[in-house]
Amino acid sequence: MKKFAELYTAIDETTKTNAKVDALVHYFSEADEKDAIWCVALLIGKKPKRTIKTAELKSWCMELAGIEEWLFEESYHVVGDLAETITLALPPSKERKDFSLHGTMDKIMSLDKVSEEEKREYVQTTWNLLSTPERFVFNKLTTGSFRIGVSQQLVIKALAKQFHLDENIVSHRLTGKWDPVNVTLKGLLFSDNKNDDHSKPYPFYLAYQLEVPAEELGDLNEWQVERKYDGIRGQIIIRDKQLFVWSRGEELITEKFPEFNSLLNSLPDGTVIDGEILPMKDGKPLPFHVMQTRTSRKNLSKKILEDAPLMMMCYDLLELEYNDLRNESMNMRRTKLENLLSEAYAKMKDLPLVISPVLECKDWDEVKSERLKARECLCEGLMLKRKDSVYEVGRRKGNWWKWKVDALTVDGVLIYAQKGHGRRANLYTDYTFAIWDGEQLVPFTKAYSGLTDKELLQVDNWIKKNTIDKFGPVRSVKAELVFEIAFEGIQPSPRHKSGIALRFPRIARWRTDKSPNEANTKNDLLQLIQSLKV
Amino acid sequence: MLKFDRFGIFCEPAGVYIDPWKPVEKAIITHAHSDHARWGSKHYLAHHDSIPIIKLRLGADISVQGLDYYETIDMNGVKISLHPAGHITGSAQVKMEHKGKVWVASGDYKLQNDNVSVPFEPIKCDHFVTESTFGLPIYNFPDPQIVHHDINAWWKTNNEQGKNSIIIGYALGKAQRILKHLDPSIGNIYTHGAVANINLRMPEKLILPDTRPAVEFIKKENAGSIIVAPPSAIGTPWLKRFEPFSLGICSGWMQLRGARRRRGGDRGFVLSDHCDWQQLNTAIKATGAENIYVTHGYKSIYAKWLRDEYKLNAVEVDTLYEGENIEENKPEENEQAEEVQ
Incomplete structure (x- = not known):
């Protein structure tokens, strides 16, 4: 120890x-x-x-x-x-x-x-x-809360350095199911390929948000444009007549998705597909919260399976007939994926797999307008992938970019504050915000992150001086500070006083230029929900 | 005998305030930190060793009378004396005796011996005013000898790597305590202007290692030095000239991981001039006082603990004292830094 x-x-x-x-x-x-x-x-x-x-x-x-x-x-x-x-x-x-x-x-x-x-x-x-x-x-x-400030990438780097191995190999060996009780570090890192656990997924290739104007990526013909779907990124693996479904967080989630069991009969052995697991009906994605109602359940009743049917939107083919395709070009892998899926459709009409459509755009302006359609397609934005790119390991820049739509925003008034945890312990950093409902301020969201350390100190100081009341750890404060809250989605929610619920709320900025009566109203948000409906 | 009003802690029969935060006629100053020694009163009374600093901060022309520890004066029939508080140089508890009752206002104090100030002595009394900066059971400070050893070991490691060490502590009190325990055989010792300014006003009996002013630091020649600086220096361009460096922060708050990480130092050293949980409990029991007035810190929690655990008449009192503060720059140190530049 x-x-x-x-x-x-x-x-x-x-x-x-x-x-x-x-x-x-x-x-x-x-x-x-x-x-x-x-x-x-x-x-x-x-x-x-x-x-x-x-x-x-x-x-x-x-x-x-x-x-x-x-x-x-x-x-x-x-x-x-x-x-x-x-x-x-x-x-x-x-x-x-x-x-x-x-x-x-x-x-x-x-x-x-x-x-x-x-x-x-x-x-x-x-x-x-x-x-x-x-x-x-x-x-x-x-307490089971062990966490430490190193990414998996750093652990891989250190192991590769210490044992003189290639990082990609270390990365692959560490994935999947293994138990520290019955395996040694050398046994895990130097295992013979043949003996590798067949359940193992490949490390996911992840993209960064595009930081430059899209035109700077050069010739559009070199890029494949797809939508970025809002589901669970996962890998479907069929090896040795067994099915494994892995999430991006490397959780084995096969049991949660009985829909995919049928794939054992329609896909050949030695297949690994990368894609997004989505609730879909009649070929169209359903909102993300439909998925949440399902993933939180232990027992999947027939009704739940009918209400929230899942499919995989397939992005990529990583393994075919036990051959690792990751070093082939995106183009090649795409062709193989298309062929594989059409063969599978021939065997089974209601296959729970759909290929992620490639958007045909004439120029970058068309790409831009496709990006703006993201919300109506229930997507997060676009993916831009170089047609000759190999499938890399981890989050990398250069060959793949995600290009999300700008977040939605709303101005809310700070009304409650609570102390944070960990690095923020002892500082009031967890806030509840309110919007106007007639003459009343109703709480509509909490948000924790988004301010700089300096702003946190200023707001903390202000809170201590402007507390109206204390309920246990929570302080109610004067309705005075206005913050812009960014979020990714919004739904009606009868459980909340405000009648709405936000997805991924965070503080975009402190609106020192606004007074509380300039904050948004409940009506503004209800109208937003209407306008986003497909 | 004592009242807590909007000017400060008032000893009514003697007609004197202790550490008032607004100008009054007569003020007794427990110690020279800026939240206790405030500007504008007509007459000040403090321990001899506090006077040079009080004059530096409040003006050379103020009316101030010096006292020794244990020396008694009479104010309107109240017997008043100062007793060692062990917080910083010249820090004192104020003992007031009137009509057979003894009150003690302790200002800031600690039980650890820092080898710089005269160590705290408990005074038997009926009423005791205590701070509660670290009045929670999670604050258990390590033995300061171990901390000083860790500071020297850290400096030595940095020195061997050709890096400078910047160590942060209050200009008044903590800085001298750090200096006193540095091992000069490791390398050169530099001080920030605010620290140097205070060092000049320390009593002669306090022997500190030789230091040089930070303005004389020359990068090429002095790699591996240690620089003692106040918290206001953190994050300022002033630090740039010492690159590459490791930043160490000395404070009782460094016991908490959140504070350590938020402060952005490379190392946190748990070194405080206040009492931790055990020290507070020990000190209060030693006074034998039945009535406890708990000021700045976790006052409501600590007062409840004293009532529940020791069955004392403990109440919380609002004051404007700040205790140990590393979150914001203390105005005193900014002023000092400007004076020197």
Whole structure:
């Protein structure tokens, strides 16, 4: 735990990616084999099941610290993070012992089988033997909220550096289903291709938002223009007569989409398709919230399957007859995808796959006007892909660009504020905004991000001086500050006072030039909903 | 005997205010930080060691009387004396005795020995006024010797990499505490103008290592130095001349990960001139006071704790003192920096 906590602290204390990679390489070079694989698993977000309730951890901590619940809650409110609150509230430990990471993980995982008394004994004894940074990491692991400021890309970079491997190979080896309990790091990284787990998806190729005028991309003939759909990006894999569906977050989500089971009969073995899983009816996408009603359910009733039928809008073909196509050109892959799908249609009429149509545009002006149609097509914008591009790994610039439509905006008045978490703990950074409904301000959305650190401090200061009332952690403030809220979608919502719900709301800017009576009204938003209806 | 009114903490029978935030006739100043020593009063009373700083900040021509620790004066029948508070050089608790009752206003204080100020001494009293800047159980400050060791180790590592170390702490108090514990064998020590200005006004008995003014820093010759600067220097172009550097911040708030990350330093050192949770509890128990007035900090929470846990008559009191503040630049330091430039 000591080395792992040092790694955590080193990464936490820097914002420089090189320093993070160096810290990782250093850790991998000296860590025990079994610890190293656990470290990789944790860093890329493979978390074991939680075996201790946070309420239990809290009460064991209060017992050792000699404080009551109200005081713990006040402290938690200031710190903004449960694991850290427990770490700091516990009396400093007097003895130290270095536990191995894998031993600790094994122990934590085995706790679901023991009595509460035994759990308490283990946790309290361990706390008393750990330094503050170790304690923090231990608490993060037991509360199941372990996160660290490294992207998967950086972990891949560090592993490639330490083990002299190609980053793309490391990336592929890390994907899919594997369990740190029964695999070693070397076993995972140096596994023979043939023995590779057949469920493994390819690392997704992701695009950045276009930053320059589209004309600067040059000859339009070199580009393939498609719509950017608003669903779940995923890969459908058929290998060894088995179907696997993966989300972009590398979650195996096969069970959620029984529609795709039929593909086992219509697609050849050794096929991997990249696309967007969408609710669609009669060849047209349905709004995203239709999908949400489905993905949140555990049991998929017949009614739900009928109301929200899903299909995949296919973008790309990554593997055909077990051949990795990623180094072929986009053009080639597209042709193969078209052929594959038409053969599949021949076998099965109601195939749950549609090819993402290529938009035929004469010039960039036509591309621009297609982009503006995005909302009426229930899309986020356009994708621009170079016709000769290979399928790269991760988020890259140059050959693929996303070109989203500008966000919708509304001006709202700040009425409630709450302290943030983590980096923003102890600052009022979580805001609720209101719009006018007649003479009344009704709350319509919350938003957390979008202001600069400097603005956050200014608004925090203003909030402290302009508080009208406090309800627990929430302060109501004078209706005075106006903010422009950007969002991606809007729906009617009977559950909210304002009658509407926004998708991806965030603060676009602080409208210091506007007074509260210039904020938008509920009517403005209801009209917007009408105007967006197809 | 004490009243909390819109001018400050008022000792009515003696006719004197303690750390008033508005101009009054007579003011006793617990210490020279700008939220306690404010401008405009007719007569000031403070510990001898505070006077050079108070004059620097409030003007050389103010009327100010100096006292030693334990020296007693009589004001309208109230016996008044100053006692070590251990916060910064010259910081004092004010003891007031009248009609058999003893009140103590402690200003800012800490129990850790910083080797710069005279250490805090508990005074038996009936009524005790305490701050509560770090009055939550999550604040448990590490042993300062370990922190000073960490600061030197960090400086040494930077020095070996050819980087400068910029260490941030209040110009008055924290800066001298940092300087006092630096290991001069590692490299050269530079001070920001605001810090140098305060150092000049420290009592002679305080021995600090040799320092040079930051304006004399020459990049090519002085790589691997340490520069002691106030919080107002963070994020300013003034820092540029020291590149490449690592930025360390000394504050009790550095105990919280959020504050550490938000502040944007490379390292946070938990070093405070205020009491942590245990120190507050220890100090209050040692006074034996039954009546506690909790000022700046987590006052309502801490007062509730004192009532629940120790069954004391604890109430929260509104004041304009700020405690330890790293979020915004303190005006005092900006003024100082300007004076020097």
